[in-house]
Every structure is written in C-alpha cells, then in structure tokens.
Amino acid sequence: MSEGGGEGAAEHSGLRAALGGLTTRGRSFLAAGVAAVACSYLLGQADLLRVGLLLAALPLVCVLVLHRSRYRVAGSRTLSPARVPATAESRVRLRMENVSRLPTDVLMLQDRVPYVLGPRPRFVLDRVEPGGRREVSYRVRADLRGRYPLGPLQLRLSDPFGMCELTRSFSTVDTLTVVPRVEPLPPVRLAGEAAGHGDGRRRSLALAGEDDLIPRGYRHGDDLRRVHWRSTARHGELMVRREEQPQKARCTVLLDTRAVAHPGAGPDSAFEWAVAGAASAAVHLLERGFSVRLLTDTGASVPGPDGAGGFPGGAESADAVGLLLDTLAAVDHSEAEGLSAAYDAVRAGDEGVLIAFFGDLDEEQAAVAGRIRQRCGAAVAFVLDGDAWTRGSGGTRVPSGQVPVAERVGLLRRAGWTALPVTPGDALADLWRAAADRAGAEPGRPVDASAPETVGGGRW
CATH class of the missing domain: 3.40.50 (Rossmann fold)
Incomplete structure (x- = not known):
C-alpha cells in the first residue's frame, strides 16, 4: 500500500493561508511591532518606530519565505501486515523522498490514525538532500475488530525562528483491517454428518482425485482421450468416461x-x-x-x-x-x-x-x-x-x-x-x-x- 507520489509540500496555498499559519510567537511579534509603531507615532520616537518595524517585519518575512518554499516531497506508507487479528500489532512504515533539486529544511511528519489505535505518531526529519530519502516506522494495535483508516500523511513546514508553520497533506488513505481472533478447533465429528451432510460420507468432501467414473455412450464431439476401453469391450460399443465432480459438504x-x-x-x-x-x-x-x-x-x-x-x-x-x-x-x-x-x-x-x-x-x-x-x-x-x-x-x-x-x-x-x-x-x-x-x-x-x-x- 502506498501513499502515492503526491507533491503535498509543493502546493501553493496562497498568502492568506500562509498568514493563518503564524504561530503564537509570530503573532506576538507582529502585535508587538504594530503596537510599537503606533506608540512611536503618538510619542514622536523615531527609534521606537525602527524597533516596531523590525518586530512586525520579521514574522511577515518568515511567512513570505515559507510561502515561497516549493519543496517537492513524495511520501509512501506500507502496512505489514495489512490484516491482523484483534490484539495483534501491525508495523507502519513511512518513507519520504525529496524529489526536488533543493535540500529541505527540518520537516515534521505526522500520520493521522484513529484514537483507538493510539496517539498520532510524529517524527522530526533532518535536512533532506536532493534525491535523498528518510524512513521511519511505528506500531499500531487494536483490541477491537474493524476497519481503521490510516492517513492522510501530513507534512509540517516551519521557519528557523518558529514564526510560522504550514501543513501540507497527502491525499491517499490506507486501511488497516482488524479481524476477529480465530481459535483452533479440534477435528471432531458432528451429528448428522453420517446422513450425508458432512464428512461421514467420503464422497461429499470432494477430495482431490475422487472423480466418479461413470461410463456412457460416445457422442459426436467427445474427446477420444476420455474413451473407457474396458467398458467399451464389455458393452460392445464405444463408451467414454462421464466425470462427475463429487458434491461438496x-x-x-x-x-x-x-x-x-x-x-x-x-x-x-x-x-x-x-x-x-x-x-x-x-x-x-x-x-x-x-x-x-x-x-x-x-x-x-x-x-x-x-x-x-x-x-x-x-x-x-x-x-x-x-x-x-x-x-x-x-x-x-x-x-x-x-x-x-x-x-x-x-x-x-x-x-x-x-x-x-x-x-x-x-x-x-x-x-x-x-x-x-x-x-x-x-x-x-x-x-x-x-x-x-x-x-x-x-x-x-x-x-x-x-x-x-x-x-x-x-x-x-x-x-x-x-x-x-x-x-x-x-x-x-x-x-x-x-x-x-x-x-x-x-x-x-x-x-x-x-x-x-x-x-x-x-x-x-
């Protein structure tokens, strides 16, 4: 199962969405800068104006730089195994590959999983060189059977100052199937099997090689390889095997x-x-x-x-x-x-x-x-x-x-x-x-x- 080669980190989301990604630190810097500019105008302090412009410009520059970042990152997910019995574990492997010509900054990778499978796994990936790849894995376990969606995979980008964070999501969702626990049962005979509904009658089990050989007269178009020579000699006419598949129990x-x-x-x-x-x-x-x-x-x-x-x-x-x-x-x-x-x-x-x-x-x-x-x-x-x-x-x-x-x-x-x-x-x-x-x-x-x-x- 793969999460496709989606270029989630390369999507151009718009400046308004980028401004919405300001962190608490970035919003605080922007608010402090605007307040300083307003106070400098009211008090006539030129130095305060320069400080305010610096405070307000820093988060805006970070937003612009992050908004212009065009990383091309491909991601995939593999479940091993994809079908597990209840209470058993499955390993999920995530693979990220930088398919662009530019190295990436530090990336935060997060996979969305249902709460019954545990907390959302998060990973911090170091700088990925052009053409490089990183692999991480985590385990999931469910006590209750069901079908659980895994994904979409999310990639979080942030600037070095922590002023802005943007989240890019891939589109593919994989499914973990948790089946009921199967208990081995002893091979015993149940009542009624001897009446022809079970293995009491050997022909009802359709064992391999137990074809019933019932000869019949030759008909035009029959395969000559099915001629039954012993019956032919006994009946004095050409006879072929009529192969009947035994009845299934x-x-x-x-x-x-x-x-x-x-x-x-x-x-x-x-x-x-x-x-x-x-x-x-x-x-x-x-x-x-x-x-x-x-x-x-x-x-x-x-x-x-x-x-x-x-x-x-x-x-x-x-x-x-x-x-x-x-x-x-x-x-x-x-x-x-x-x-x-x-x-x-x-x-x-x-x-x-x-x-x-x-x-x-x-x-x-x-x-x-x-x-x-x-x-x-x-x-x-x-x-x-x-x-x-x-x-x-x-x-x-x-x-x-x-x-x-x-x-x-x-x-x-x-x-x-x-x-x-x-x-x-x-x-x-x-x-x-x-x-x-x-x-x-x-x-x-x-x-x-x-x-x-x-x-x-x-x-x-």
Whole structure:
C-alpha cells in the first residue's frame, strides 16, 4: 500500500493561508511591532518606530519565505501486515523522498490514525538532500475488530525562528483491517454428518482425485482421450468416461447480530465472543473442505466468491478465509427484533450442517430457532448467557422478556438442537468438543435436556 507520489509540500496555498499559519510567537511579534509603531507615532520616537518595524517585519518575512518554499516531497506508507487479528500489532512504515533539486529544511511528519489505535505518531526529519530519502516506522494495535483508516500523511513546514508553520497533506488513505481472533478447533465429528451432510460420507468432501467414473455412450464431439476401453469391450460399443465432480459438504454458520440479544459492548462483550466464535467455526470448516455460508439474523447471506453466498473450502480455502474474515471484521449489530428472516433464508436451501451463535432468546424466538433446525441435517447452537456477561462487567440488566439461559438451552434441545450455554471465560474449543460428545451420545434423536454436563465452566 502506498501513499502515492503526491507533491503535498509543493502546493501553493496562497498568502492568506500562509498568514493563518503564524504561530503564537509570530503573532506576538507582529502585535508587538504594530503596537510599537503606533506608540512611536503618538510619542514622536523615531527609534521606537525602527524597533516596531523590525518586530512586525520579521514574522511577515518568515511567512513570505515559507510561502515561497516549493519543496517537492513524495511520501509512501506500507502496512505489514495489512490484516491482523484483534490484539495483534501491525508495523507502519513511512518513507519520504525529496524529489526536488533543493535540500529541505527540518520537516515534521505526522500520520493521522484513529484514537483507538493510539496517539498520532510524529517524527522530526533532518535536512533532506536532493534525491535523498528518510524512513521511519511505528506500531499500531487494536483490541477491537474493524476497519481503521490510516492517513492522510501530513507534512509540517516551519521557519528557523518558529514564526510560522504550514501543513501540507497527502491525499491517499490506507486501511488497516482488524479481524476477529480465530481459535483452533479440534477435528471432531458432528451429528448428522453420517446422513450425508458432512464428512461421514467420503464422497461429499470432494477430495482431490475422487472423480466418479461413470461410463456412457460416445457422442459426436467427445474427446477420444476420455474413451473407457474396458467398458467399451464389455458393452460392445464405444463408451467414454462421464466425470462427475463429487458434491461438496455444505455448512451454514448463523450469527445472531440483534442488538437486543447482546448486552454490553467492547472487546470482552458477548457479541464479540459470538463474532470470534463464528469466525473460528467457519475457518475450521473451510479447512476441512466444507463449503461455508455465513448467514445473519437479517436473512442476508454474506456474498461469497461462488456466487451463491458461500465460501468454497478445500484447496481454495486460503482466499475464502481472508474474504470471510474481512467480512466479519466489519459486522455490526442489527436492528432486527427476531429470527424470522433467518428462518426464511434457511428454508430456501439445503443447509447441511448448521452452526448457530445465539444471543438472548425469548420463547417466541426459541420456537423460531426450533423451526430453523428442522431444515438442516445437523444443528449445533451456542447460546450466550447475556446476564452472566453483564454481571461480569459490573453492569445491571434491564428486564427484556428473555428466559434464563438454562430454559433457552432446554427449548432448543427439545427442538433437536445440540445446544450449549456459553458464559464469560468459556473456550470455544472445549465447547466444540463437548458438542460433538453430546451429539454422538444419542445419534438420531434429541438428548435429554435435563442431563448435566460441565465444560468450560458451564453446566447443561
């Protein structure tokens, strides 16, 4: 990423703008000079007049000299890396090059950054010879995911006496993308995979080299290299291979982004845990060869490169992971009140495995979630206990009609979900393993909601 070869320090800004760049020292000298000239006229003191003219002329001369300075300076910015997980650091390198035939004076370089990334970095550059360059760097770190603009780069010029300062700005702005933290998950089998929606059926994973060889009769225009001689000999006519690409295993990750379902804010809030959990689950499934669709409570599927709102797994997962994490870096709360739109979106297609991250649910929305489960082969729900997060942050919760988390989990389990409660401090890897253990306990039918388990600090 570069800040282009803008000639910000060469722009002719006008004398009025230059006068506006007078510092406190310059304004004081100018005011003192004008006062001395006025007093010399009233008192008839010629010496005072000369002093006043000198005091008033010095800042004006500095303004004129700085205004006439025509440095040609090119600047660039490089982010390494440009995409980082939350709480990780990125190094920003700034490079300034004097492309004019004249040396520069002392320059002050400042880069504009959002306040969440820290204070604005400032650097003082010594005299830069013609054709010379200077490089400086600084680090930025964000605890909260998002897209943060860096720039524009500003160059401050000043005269040797400190009477005037002018700021020149470059135009290009780069973006630092802070994505959710991804937690490695254990490779376990989820319920329903043996029914053909996961890796229980080997053909559904589209492994490399597992093309199904189904011979058919030769048609005009078929490539002779596809002739299957063994079938030709058996059938007595020319047969060719009909290569069918194995079906991809499909998975939908449903993220509940409703503002009413997630209390609190900040990097340690329930909503950020849900976003990080959705990212970890999606990346894990992509790496296992699943085609993953990211769905929110609004019913909108995140656009994917396959044109159907999904991200392909397997060999293409590297690019898909980057696109998916970039999308989750900017996801925010929605104004939706319920999950009906998500139900309509799930009902429209074959979802395969469904992994959901729910916030607070009332009885009505728990019933909608139950209907969502009926459209999928396997369904695992992580239900966040918003009350526990609120108590952990020292806040108070306003009653909003939600039922306790144990009842929410029970309602989902009776509807066929493999549902687990989530409290602050729980690790998704432990919950992921517990979901597989619980789903495999009684395959094919819901597990008794009254059976207690303890994983990661939660009981269900």
